[in-house]
Amino acid sequence: MLANYVVQVKEQTIREMKHYYTSNLVEKLPQGALFVAKLSGCTITAYRSGKVLFQGKDAEKEAGRWDGRDAGQTKEENFSTVSAIGSDEVGTGDYFGPIVVVAAYVAKEHIDTMKRIGVKDSKQLTDEMIIRLAPTLMNDLHYASAILPNPEYNRWQQSGMPQTKIKALLHNEAIGKLVDALPQRPDAIIIDQFIERNLYFRYLEGEQHVIREHVYCIPKAETVHIAVAAASIIARYLFLQELDCLSETVGINLPKGAGEQVDKVAARLIQTHGEAILPSCAKLHFANTEKARRMANR
Template sequence: MASTITLTVSQQMLEKMYQHYTNQIIKVPNHTLFQAKTTHCTITAYLSKKVVFQGKAPEVEAQKWQTPPQAASTKAKTSSSKLPANIASLSAIGCDEVGTGDYFGPLVVCCAYVPEELISKLQAMGIKDSKALKDPEICHLAEQIEPLIAHQVLILPNEKYNTMIDRGMNANSIKAFLHNQALIKLTTSLPHYPSYLIMDEFVNERKYFDYLKALPKQPTIIKENLHFIQKGESVHVAVAAASILARASFVKYMNIMSKKLNFDLPKGAGNPVDVAGRRFVQQFGPEKLKELTKWHFANTNKILK
């Protein structure tokens, strides 16, 4: 019978857990840093710093991260990214990404600028978080909003993703780098620097900037007016638009690669991906698999064993 243990940890501990379980990550559900699976249990780490251990022996993994009561620190306050009450009606850039938890798919980030005069129009079109929409609907909406709003999409193929991982980066530091690059390109293309930039939070503000400062080639860091908000798509339509444009680009990329290979590349990182991965290796070999996948995912060992 499955048991459950829930811990609330510090941001530093959350990052250590990510590093510890990085080779056992199976997917990245909404509002989580990762979900990993060991022989003892499944570990789901949420951006809220809550970590859930569930399975036949969750205590084996949970005890690695439990802090003695006397050493427990006061719960950190959520970093305040204060936005005005009427932010939903103000011009803003929204930032989001897709593909983090996809074994075959690329990592795609998008930053989109929605001026206040277009907000009601996008809302009337049904622009909302891409996770709440099906892919055909996403692609249709993307075609409608692409010519309306300024945006910047960056697609990172897995071959480059793996190179960055091999150099010591992780999924979050890569996302920070890509988002910053997209923001540089977008903000410099606009006539005026926006008053509000809203990042759909995948890591806290301090860690985001730590990642950027640690890059060997120091980039220009976009920091002014940048806010980190969980569930950003519910705060401003610009984040939802970015989500849709990123997902549409992801779907198009997957379709193009599938046609090029004459092989239906699956999305996600679940069991169907492992099954498809074994067929892929039989047809194209392990080197081609490495080129097209996030090699550090647990799927690799399952496919090649």
């Protein structure tokens, strides 16, 4: 079944889209349509109502070019000095271990303190630095986490749920728990962008508790507000703890990432415990699974 996505845009954006897809336009139009463009993996139909329909295997990717274009988000430079929740995830690119999302709240009067103690994007810090810094943040800040264990991740993924929706559900869960626990409302809720804002909320349709007010999806958000950097540090720390627990359970030190060392360890797991061990500690749809199978059978 091919994916369908609908975005609502303004007249100016529709004109921009038509110009962008000039070389892909077709002559025959359905009733009410302003243009139809056919790409190799997607058909785009724009209607007079402002709705634009994306159909095909690349529908999500193509819709992401335009979704949120007219959301009217606050300029990023206004965020750095406000009291905000930052939300970030780790583990999506790691074969072993869960996905961990953390939302952390930094009040404006604590921003300078966070900078002084060395809070910055977790990707710029070693594991040793994170292990040293995270407990202080967890003690000093309000935060909430959403952790998706590997068995549940594999069930969701095998049901056809894209990883972007999985992340949207987890971010909303962590943010919701934190907002409910805070004594005051934040000025902004900033998600390190993995998808456009409108599509983020489309993935949350049907959920009972969706946080919508003052939510922004911003690329490289850890450079926009230090709360996102704090969230990324706590998330990495929790991920490392989860990975250590899984390593103890399976009796092998599970490495981070998805490189050749991961293939070798996964092959050892198959040889030692059988392939049935993998769903409990790995993301099965990664290419590492097939590589490990081949290694284990040599």
